[in-house]
Amino acid sequence: MHAATEDFIDAQAPAYTALSDRIWSFAELGYQEQNSAAAHIQYLRQAGFRITEGVAGIPTAFLAEAGSGGPVIGILGEFDALAQLSQESQALECRPSSEIMSGNGHGCGHHLLGTAAHLAAVGVKEFLERTGTPGTVRFYGCPAEEGGYGKTFMARDGLFDDLSAALTWHPGPITTVKNMSFLAVKQAYFRFTGVAAHAGSSPHLGRSALDALELMNIGVNFLREHMPTDARVHYAITDAGGLAPNVVQASAEALYMIRAPHNHEVDALYQRVLDIANGAALMSGCQVQVRFHSGCSNMVLNDPLNQLMYENLKRLGAPRYDSRDQAYASELVKTTKPEEHEALGRWLTAAWRDPKPLFDTVDEYDQRIVTPMHGSTDVGDVSWVTPTAQCMTACFAFGTSPHSWQWVTQGKTGIAHKGMLLAAKTLAATAIDLFQEPAHIEAARRHWIERRRGVAYQCPIPADVLPPPLRKAANR
Numbered sequence: 001m002h003a004a005t006e007d008f009i010d011a012q013a014p015a016y017t018a019l020s021d022r023i024w025s026f027a028e029l030g031y032q033e034q035n036s037a038a039a040h041i042q043y044l045r046q047a048g049f050r051i052t053e054g055v056a057g058i059p060t061a062f063l064a065e066a067g068s069g070g071p072v073i074g075i076l077g078e079f080d081a082l083a084q085l086s087q088e089s090q091a092l093e094c095r096p097s098s099e100i101m102s103g104n105g106h107g108c109g110h111h112l113l114g115t116a117a118h119l120a121a122v123g124v125k126e127f128l129e130r131t132g133t134p135g136t137v138r139f140y141g142c143p144a145e146e147g148g149y150g151k152t153f154m155a156r157d158g159l160f161d162d163l164s165a166a167l168t169w170h171p172g173p174i175t176t177v178k179n180m181s182f183l184a185v186k187q188a189y190f191r192f193t194g195v196a197a198h199a200g201s202s203p204h205l206g207r208s209a210l211d212a213l214e215l216m217n218i219g220v221n222f223l224r225e226h227m228p229t230d231a232r233v234h235y236a237i238t239d240a241g242g243l244a245p246n247v248v249q250a251s252a253e254a255l256y257m258i259r260a261p262h263n264h265e266v267d268a269l270y271q272r273v274l275d276i277a278n279g280a281a282l283m284s285g286c287q288v289q290v291r292f293h294s295g296c297s298n299m300v301l302n303d304p305l306n307q308l309m310y311e312n313l314k315r316l317g318a319p320r321y322d323s324r325d326q327a328y329a330s331e332l333v334k335t336t337k338p339e340e341h342e343a344l345g346r347w348l349t350a351a352w353r354d355p356k357p358l359f360d361t362v363d364e365y366d367q368r369i370v371t372p373m374h375g376s377t378d379v380g381d382v383s384w385v386t387p388t389a390q391c392m393t394a395c396f397a398f399g400t401s402p403h404s405w406q407w408v409t410q411g412k413t414g415i416a417h418k419g420m421l422l423a424a425k426t427l428a429a430t431a432i433d434l435f436q437e438p439a440h441i442e443a444a445r446r447h448w449i450e451r452r453r454g455v456a457y458q459c460p461i462p463a464d465v466l467p468p469p470l471r472k473a474a475n476r
């Protein structure tokens with residue numbers, strides 16, 4: 001059934017490997033992915049897709065569509081890099097790359113993520129045309145997954161509303177489908193304003209914004225004992241008020257990130273953090289201004305869709321590595337610590353307990369087990385709007401961690417390319433199953449309705465908050 005599409009994808013592999021390598025070298029940060037988005041669009045246009053650029057008001061967000069009528073299957077792609085992670089390719093030590101001009105690096109493998117999703121969409125288009133199957137495949141060019149939550153802005157604009165289902169994947173150290181739950185999150189800047197004064201001669205005239213900020217942080221640190229176990233609150237001081245201790249700081253700011261397993265828990269926690277900020281302002285005689293930054297939702301897991309994707313992944317089988325892949329992975333793993341292997345081992349079922357540098361089987365999917373990931377992803381917002389599934393394929397040596405130089409250095413290796421190709425085939429095969437067997441879509445939608453328990457999607461980003469690229473323009 002899928003063989004022709006898989007052969008087609010294999011035939012395209014050299015061109016798409018080159019695309020992925022190019023995006024690796026661009027290493028552009030969230031909302032600045034101009035070259036990466038342009039490269040994707042160029043390929044998609046050549047493949048005959050209809051392109052809509054600059055969706056949701058974001059210059060690097062785009063849609064590419066082929067086919068007509070329903071069902072409409074969305075395939076989600078990302079392409080943003082991480083700051084200051086420039087790293088030489090295929091190295092065995094941390095060393096910035098002379099190839100990467102931006103100074104950044106693809107430490108989360110999003111160059112592979114976007115390219116495999118893109119190639120899957122091309123494969124599905126070819127299938128729809130060859131077989132005369134009715135339906136639409138839509139590739140989503142999603143910017144700024146890393147903390148910018150591009151998909152959440154896109155969901156707020158209704159761009160996923162007409163989908164029958166959405167499919168995506170993430171590169172990793174293992175090959176599997178898991179019920180991975182992620183944390184919902186809200187981020188906001190808290191700016192305190194006080195009164196400057198000579199800290200020695202007239203301290204009584206000053207009102208310290210830095211005091212206010214410190215009181216807020218202390219208040220939040222006392223809150224920790226009384227919040228849901230899996231909730232997280234992080235902060236960064238973005239403005240400490242200056243470098244002079246003898247001037248009472250008139251202004252200070254922190255960026256807060258408030259996370260919890262469910263959207264409603266984040267809302268409640270966010271409110272408590274606001275109360276603490278107001279209390280800190282009152283105690284210090286300062287004012288506080290809250291500027292909402294961004295956020296994303298928790299994941300609505302979809303067992304039927306995950307199961308379907310898993311069956312395709314299992315049928316296709318794990319990547320086959322050659323001696324070169326094995327030799328490099330074995331050496332690279334020596335640069336990691338045993339604790340990193342242990343942390344990754346938590347993801348695994350009993351089927352894979354023998355640590356090898358390359359994960360060469362498909363780890364089993366158990367729909368009863370939810371693997372809690374304490375990060376956040378804007379795929380969560382898509383999952384609230386339409387049934388969504390995602391898989392992971394091994395693109396990196398086991399024991400190497402996301403957001404590390406070791407992931408960047410592996411980004412153009414045979415290991416990464418093999419995982420990328422497997423992901424493209426898995427996504428394409430799953431989409432084709434949905435087009436051919438509408439019962440899969442019905443089952444996924446029934447499950448999705450049950451899982452949401454009557455709660456409608458409410459975008460965590462308020463209607464008046466502009467996407468970050470537009471904010472800069474508005475402030476100019």
Ligand SMILES: [Zn+2]
Pocket residue numbers: 108109110145170
């Ligand atoms: Zn990622």
